[in-house]
Structure formats: structure tokens, C-alpha cells
Amino acid sequence: MKISILTFHWAINYGAVLQAYALKHVLLKYSKHVDIINYKPFFLNYAPNASHNVRTYISYLIKHGINFIRFHFCGLGQKLRNYKDFRDKYIVASTQPVFYKQSDIPQQNSDFIFIGSDQVWNKQITFADTTYFGCFLKKDTCKLVSYAASIGNDKSTVDEIVFLKNGIKNIDYISVREETAKEIIADFTDKEISVTLDPTLLLSKKDWEKIAIMPNNKSYLLLYNMDNMPLTNQIVKTIAKEKKLKILEIFSGNRSLKKLYRHATCPTAGPREFLGLFANASYIVTSSFHGTAFSLIFNKQFVTVAHPTAGSRMRDLLAKLDLSERIVTNINDIPYRDIDYRKVNVKLEIERQKSIAFLENALGVCKKEKDEPN
Incomplete structure (x- = not known):
């Protein structure tokens, strides 16, 4: 075949x-x-x-x-x-x-x-x-x-x-x-x-870990902000302060150039490095569907900022796993309760x-x- x-x-x-x-x-x-x-x-x-x-x-x-x-x-x-x-x-x-x-x-x-x-x-x-x-x-x-x-x-x-x-x-x-x-x-x-x-x-998590390249960075809040949305930038600052974590951003395009000196970035990361950054993160803030997917795969605490006109993919996925609260639409709606991955992994399977x-x-x-x- x-x-x-x-x-x-x-x-x-x-x-x-x-x-x-x-x-x-x-x-x-x-x-x-x-x-x-x-x-x-x-x-x-x-x-x-x-x-x-x-x-x-x-x-x-x-x-x-x-x-x-x-x-x-x-x-x-x-x-x-x-x-x-x-x-x-x-x-x-x-x-x-x-x-x-x-x-x-x-x-x-x-x-x-x-x-x-x-x-x-x-x-x-x-x-x-x-x-x-x-x-x-x-x-x-x-x-x-x-x-x-x-x-x-x-x-x-x-x-x-x-x-x-x-x-x-x-x-x-x-x-x-x-x-x-x-x-x-x-x-x-x-x-x-x-x-x-x-x-x-x-x-599975193990499948992805086999090809991941782990970073040297320890104890960081990973930011993957595909559309450079202002709300995402506000949220990441708030959570980083609350969690006492340094922000590490996966460099995502031309619009990220102005953020070179704002916080640490990973401009050279390829697909394997991307996996390692997610696997090793202490917390994740993302506006990306696949950022959301890999947060789930690696069982990370995270929040997602869904795109206003193309966010159904995030909303549909998280709704199936009873995690709709992880989608933040307002700076005051950040969830601080940890995700129970024992339940989530059963639903995902x-x-x-x-x-x-x-x-x-x-x-x-x-x-x-x-x-x-x-």
C-alpha cells in the first residue's frame, strides 16, 4: 500500500x-x-x-x-x-x-x-x-x-x-x-x-521528546505570540510578574524585531529547538494554535489568546478538553487555577x-x- x-x-x-x-x-x-x-x-x-x-x-x-x-x-x-x-x-x-x-x-x-x-x-x-x-x-x-x-x-x-x-x-x-x-x-x-x-x-509527549533539542534555559515563561497581539503582550507581563519568571520568546517574524531588547528571544530556533522550548517551559503564553497544542502535549500550565477572526480552532480544541477557561479575552480573566492533566489526558486520549x-x-x-x- x-x-x-x-x-x-x-x-x-x-x-x-x-x-x-x-x-x-x-x-x-x-x-x-x-x-x-x-x-x-x-x-x-x-x-x-x-x-x-x-x-x-x-x-x-x-x-x-x-x-x-x-x-x-x-x-x-x-x-x-x-x-x-x-x-x-x-x-x-x-x-x-x-x-x-x-x-x-x-x-x-x-x-x-x-x-x-x-x-x-x-x-x-x-x-x-x-x-x-x-x-x-x-x-x-x-x-x-x-x-x-x-x-x-x-x-x-x-x-x-x-x-x-x-x-x-x-x-x-x-x-x-x-x-x-x-x-x-x-x-x-x-x-x-x-x-x-x-x-x-x-x-505522545515521549514521541516528541525523542526528537526535541532541549535549551540551556531554566525556569522561564515561554511566549509564542504569532500575531503580535497587544493583549498577549499585556498578559505575558502580568503572569511573568505573578510567577516571578523571566520571559523567553520564540522569535516569530519581522514584527518581533522591535522586541529584541525587551526580553530574551530565540531567533535561531528550528522545529526541534521549538519542541525543546515547549517541553522545558515553566509556563506558556501563546496566541498560536500549535502553541496551544504543544502546551497540551507537554502538560504545561498555559493560557491562549485566540485570534479574533480565526480562533475557532483553539476554542474547539480546548472546549473538547473542558479547558475553555484557558482562553483569555481580557486582562482580568487570567486563570490562576492549575490544569489537572490527569483528567485532560483521558479526554485527549x-x-x-x-x-x-x-x-x-x-x-x-x-x-x-x-x-x-x-
């Missing part, structure tokens, strides 16, 4: 890379032949193309200048090398051909192609790229499976709905990451739709088994086949 995965494995984004690793890791339990289609479309490439306007080119040149400074003086060069090392070792071989356009992808002879996880159906990110609905050459018997595919936004426009409606027809087995996505898609398909865990949550059941049903495997991958 040959299985392929199509996802955002090339993005310089911790969650994107680690969810790709996790799904491949899980699927290798069912087959020895699992690969990731090395598709790197223009929207994950760091240069504008002919379809972009003048403003896009100017924006690109400005970002290029900032990234030049970051690369040579702020640790970005080492960070990118750490990402490359991780991808080469765990995701795709450096010798594997890269496909930059849908038409570049050769016919796939896989029995199953898994699409997702991550925001592969977010039209704002993919620019309506239908590749992520399986619109490329493949053998007739190939089954398309979406695994925890995400729309990204809490509400969809009419154009986005039409895009989803046309694309979803191609998918044989559908699972999404958010309840809101299920509700949207259910309006225009009779196919069964499952809500499954992000692949990162299918692996139930959700994990539901997700595994979806995978096994899509693959049509039984326990014996799982134990003896072919």
Missing part, C-alpha cells in the same frame, strides 16, 4: 512542519511506503510572480531588505538551516524533486493521498489553488482523504463557499480540524464529515482514538494490518 501526503511542509512555520512530520510518522504504522509530495507552490515561495501587482513587488523588496538584516545579524540564517536539516532528515529527502506548479506534479501512483492538515483549504493562503483538492494526475483507484484540513477563518465569504463546494466533491473521506468547518461543509455535501485532531496531537479510527476506516485496515505495515 502506497500513501502520499500533500500539505504545507515547506512553510517556515513550526506548526506546518511539525504537523507534516506527525502525520507521516503515524501513517508509517500502516505502510512502509509513505512519502510527502514535494509541492512548493508560489504562495510558499518567497518571491512574487507575474500575477502580483506593483504593491506586492514593493512589499516583497521591503521584506527582502528586512530579511537580509535578520539573516545576517538576527539569527534567521541559522533558523533556516535548522528548518532545512529537519526537513531533510524527517520529511523529504534533499534529492527529491520539487514541484512549483500544479502542472509540474507527475502522475501519482499512490493508493491513498492524504491532504492536510493545516489551512490547506484557506483560499486567502492558497489563492484558490485546487491542488489541495486533489486536482492533479493520479491513478483511477487512488482515494483522496482529507485529514484535519482547515479552512482557517471562522466565517467564509460566498466566493470561499463556492471554492469549497467545488473542491470537496473530489474528496473520498473528509475530516476537518474545526467544528465550524464541519458545519460550513455539511451545507453542501451528503458525505460524512469527521472532526479530527491536528496530527501533532496524535503523537479519547479524541486521539476517534481520529485514529477515522484514519483506519479511510485506509480500510484492521489491527493486524496496522501491526504489520506493508
Whole structure:
């Protein structure tokens, strides 16, 4: 049985890379032949193309200048090398051909192609790229499976709905990451739709610790603020003072440059270093979905600041685990009661088994086949 995965494995984004690793890791339990289609479309490439306007080119040149400074003086060069090392070792071989356009992808002879996880159906990110609905050459018997595919936004426009409606027809087995996505898609398909865990949550704490690189830092409050939201910055200061912890921030982009001298940062961290920083943290404040996921995996005390228009993924996940109180919307709502992970881990394992059941049903495997991958 040959299985392929199509996802955002090339993005310089911790969650994107680690969810790709996790799904491949899980699927290798069912087959020895699992690969990731090395598709790197223009929207994950760091240069504008002919379809972009003048403003896009100017924006690109400005970002290029900032990234030049970051690369040579702020640790970005080492960070990118750490990402490359991780991808080469765990995701795709450096010798594997890269496909930059849908038409570049050769016919796939896989029995199953898994699409997702991550925001592969977010039209704002993919620019309506239908590749992520399986619109490329493949053998007739190939089954398309979406695994925890995400729309990204809490509400969809009419154009986005039409895009989803046309694309979803191609998918044989559908699972999404958010309840809101299920509700949207259910309006225009009779196919069964499952809500499954992000692949990162299918692996255990021990699984992730095996590849984590632990930091030298001790006793710190980890900040991972993807959108640089002011509320998150207020919360982290309040909790750091209360807990008497130093703030250590995972460097998350150009907007973090101004914070270089505000508190300690980790500008060079790649995916393995990211895991170590979460595993070793005394407390975590994050506005990231995957920041929330890894806080749960490593059984950390944490709070999450959900994005105002794309926060359903955090809210849905934490609601399933009876942890909705960990989402803070006001500086006065910070929860100080510790999380009881004995209860949380039981609930998480139930959700994990539901997700595994979806995978096994899509693959049509039984326990014996799982134990003896072919």
C-alpha cells in the first residue's frame, strides 16, 4: 500500500512542519511506503510572480531588505538551516524533486493521498489553488482523504463557499480540524464529515521528546505570540510578574524585531529547538494554535489568546478538553487555577482514538494490518 501526503511542509512555520512530520510518522504504522509530495507552490515561495501587482513587488523588496538584516545579524540564517536539516532528515529527502506548479506534479501512483492538515483549504493562503483538492494526475483507484484540513477563518465569504463546494466533491473521506468547518461543509455535501485532531496531537509527549533539542534555559515563561497581539503582550507581563519568571520568546517574524531588547528571544530556533522550548517551559503564553497544542502535549500550565477572526480552532480544541477557561479575552480573566492533566489526558486520549479510527476506516485496515505495515 502506497500513501502520499500533500500539505504545507515547506512553510517556515513550526506548526506546518511539525504537523507534516506527525502525520507521516503515524501513517508509517500502516505502510512502509509513505512519502510527502514535494509541492512548493508560489504562495510558499518567497518571491512574487507575474500575477502580483506593483504593491506586492514593493512589499516583497521591503521584506527582502528586512530579511537580509535578520539573516545576517538576527539569527534567521541559522533558523533556516535548522528548518532545512529537519526537513531533510524527517520529511523529504534533499534529492527529491520539487514541484512549483500544479502542472509540474507527475502522475501519482499512490493508493491513498492524504491532504492536510493545516489551512490547506484557506483560499486567502492558497489563492484558490485546487491542488489541495486533489486536482492533479493520479491513478483511477487512488482515494483522496482529507485529514484535519482547515479552512482557517471562522466565517467564509460566498466566493470561499463556492471554492469549497467545488473542491470537496473530489474528496473520498473528509475530516476537518474545526467544528465550524464541519458545519460550513455539511451545507453542501451528503458525505460524512469527521472532526479530527491536528496530527501533532496524535503523537505522545515521549514521541516528541525523542526528537526535541532541549535549551540551556531554566525556569522561564515561554511566549509564542504569532500575531503580535497587544493583549498577549499585556498578559505575558502580568503572569511573568505573578510567577516571578523571566520571559523567553520564540522569535516569530519581522514584527518581533522591535522586541529584541525587551526580553530574551530565540531567533535561531528550528522545529526541534521549538519542541525543546515547549517541553522545558515553566509556563506558556501563546496566541498560536500549535502553541496551544504543544502546551497540551507537554502538560504545561498555559493560557491562549485566540485570534479574533480565526480562533475557532483553539476554542474547539480546548472546549473538547473542558479547558475553555484557558482562553483569555481580557486582562482580568487570567486563570490562576492549575490544569489537572490527569483528567485532560483521558479526554485527549479519547479524541486521539476517534481520529485514529477515522484514519483506519479511510485506509480500510484492521489491527493486524496496522501491526504489520506493508
